[in-house]
Amino acid sequence: MSHTPLTSRRNVLFGAAALSAGTFLTACTSNEAKDDPAAQEVGQGADDKPGKPVTIGFAGPQADHGWLNAINDNARSRAGKYSDVTLEITEGSNDPAAQDGQIQTLIDKKVDVLVILPADGKAMTQAGLKAMQAGIPVINLDRVFDSQQAYRTWIGGDNYGMGLNAGRYIGEKLKGKSGAKVIELAGIDSLELTRQRTQGFDDALKNYPNIKKVGRQAAEFTVESGQRKMTDLLQAVPEFDAFWNHDDDQGDGALQAIKQAGREDFLMVGGAGSRNAFDNIKADNTVLKATVLYPPTMAASAIDLARALGQGKGVGGMAEFEIPAFVTLYSAVVDKENVDRYLPTGFK
Template sequence: MAHLTSRRGLLFGTAAVSAGALLAGCTSNESDSDDAAANDRPAADDKPGKKVTIGFAGPQADHGWLNAINENAKSRAGSYEDVTLEITEGSNDTAQQIGQIETLINKKVDVLVVLPADGKALTQVGLKAMRAGIPVVNLDRIFNSPQAYRCWIGGDNYGMGLNAGHYIGEQLKDKKNARVIELAGLDNLELTKQRTKGFDDALKNYPNIEKVARQAAEFTVESGQAKMAQLLQAQSKFDALWNHDDDQGVGALRAIEQSGRDDFLMVGGAGALSAFQAIKKDDGVLKATVLYPPTMAASAIDLARALGQGKGVSGLAEFEIPSSLTLYSAVVDKANVDQYMSTGFK
């Protein structure tokens, strides 16, 4: 079928025909479900369809969660016969990542998935891709302009803090004059501020609980150990600790073990395999962790494939994939840790 409009026109909403009608007419392998047929709408599925080349520009894997992002993307792409993944060497250097993305644009990939080193700094290259007719799936760190991406998918930093606060609140709700402390991440990042705000807002529901200390670390094992040691020295008595990141939590747990203290509960953040294993073993202070799931990279590949094949999302009535998807920050404790063990990152 001849396209009635350009790819650029579709991306920016200037098509002369409805995107839904065009996608329905041009899809090579529509879903066989009665629901999809009834709506005359192609839905994403696992059956091989139109071949799609996805360009992936991710981060430098210098942190467990970031490495898991890259691995989830590669693994998901490899599970599809109709997907070819053009993956760049991960970089935290803005100029280098812009160059890598421009190379993918010049290769004329069908769709781009980008986790920017700096969302603000990479907004222009996102716009460049969109204007070239290449839809962009913006992963987690958001571009400054919604015109720079077709779909954003990422974690809920505020919700992460909120759920950590409610979990701790429920554990301590019957304890008088309960005291909690917070081991945050990098304070110059907006995500850290959002996590702290969510945590503080949740604790407002528990008037018996006071946050008595907060220390910012750097999302590394070494900083987690050093900053936790300072907190332990300064706070002779507290009932709960929320640590923003399971990687720095490895260091925090070392400091706790060295102190010999076990008179409080700890809640982590992100979903590292080591945290899940410690929660399951249940012989230390770590009792739960709040997810910031790196599986979002696999879902980004799913969305990119659907875009490349002109499909919607199975289970939704709309012809198009959503413009944004915020993942839920589930609390994982001993009761449900087995369910999440396979998603834990190293």
């Protein structure tokens, strides 16, 4: 977890997001998980027992954001754990036309399975259709294509769930306070994902009649925009008890603005799961007390699913012979109580 060039960065996270979902996704039905300490970084562990060789093509957008860079790193790292997997990874582009050309190259190479995180889900739907029509199954990662015919399986995060769980966390913290006030630092308002996150947050707050949302600004998933928009919020709403920030990268900027203003009189909840956010939560020396996950480890699970698909296997822990058509990951809340568990999954 952009708009079109920065694009729908996380369009449409592992429950107890990054880790427990790994238990579900990484083992194929005929195999057992290997006790591999290195594999604990993004899941319970992938089965390294060699099977049918699988060539996986991976096409993602340009890594212009910490989360997107971690997507690529997770894909490479997971593929490297399998002796039977060859990964063909493209350079990545935020230009749909350029990414379409990269996907065509992977189709021409006759890869066994394609994992695609599209620069723009709607614009790249035809690329997914071309691959499927060529007999290459597609794992659609995160930003969803417009047609279910363009992919075999979709895996991604729950933007509505991010807002819902952020709202619930704040609601529980403030439920004993009469006349509590909250604000929101959103992402790019033109994105459906931003609207979903805000809707989830607003819906959660409906369960806490003592809480009123009194301010909102939209930033751009960058440190600079986070600092600028948080400064505006602090000036516009001088008194509030908590706020939710949609993105941990822009949250770094928000924390700078808060520090410059000398404010310590509210709690902050972030979004996505960056290493900086985890470190701040663990240190417990800022207003940031929790973050709601949208972790890039979903790329590692996409590789697991692609490998299972290429080998004709299902998913461990399920009775079916086939992998699921949709995998929506859970948006866990990470606070001081559980942050050590998630530290290895934090993106930089």
